[in-house]
Amino acid sequence: MCEYIWGMQESRRERKKRETRQRIVMAAIALFEEQGYEQTTVAQIAAAADVDPKTFSNYFGGKDEVLFVDAERDFDVMFQAIAARRPDEGPGELLGRMVQEYAAHRRPKIPDKEPEELSAAARVVLNSPTLQAKGLYVLLDLQQRIAGELVKAYPGELDPITAAAMTGALLGAVQHAGLASVRLGRSQEELWEASRRGVEVALHGLLSVRRRPDESA
Secondary structure, three states: OHHHHHHHHHHHHHHHHHHHHHHHHHHHHHHHHHHOOOOOOHHHHHHHHOOOHHHHHHHOOOHHHOOOHHHHHOOHHHHHHHHOOOOOOOHHHHHHHHHHHHHHHHHHHOOOOOHHHHHHHHHHHHOOHHHHHHHHHHHHHHHHHHHHHHHHHOOOOOOHHHHHHHHHHHHHHHHHHHHHHHHOOOOHHHHHHHHHHHHHHHHHOHHHOOOOOOOOO
């Protein structure tokens, strides 16, 4: 019984932490969009989120991490998937499973957001050279790390150039499909579907995309 109660306490604690982190993120996005990323201070974000600046520092190392740190925190799931390569699994199949396991791990942790919230976050990043540079660094670093682990998973079978091309194709497709969905004002569910479509195109190749029948014919 004590273990059950302790488990509930842990659950409440984790839920409170997630809510606080999300409140900080939403306050930051609102300020970034209202007055610009460069003009916004950590103190202003903390005040808008109704937390102490020290609390902000417990969650984020700086304001540039607000939009990226949660995703980076979960990247280990991808590397664990690669390390658990199955005997009959080819590199493309492994990358596909990696993305599926990451989505299954990540999706339940993301609070529901309206299309306006999704587009606001995208606008903030696209309108700030600093945040664009941060996002590019995060993506390139992730691609290089995944490609390196992929080569290790297939010693003597997969060369670094092919691994880099495969990784770049996959992550690039997911990123740009998701960004297009956000720009079109689609829902969060449609954003996940767009990401799945990006994975599908990357795994099956450009030639797998066929023209839709002309409905006017």
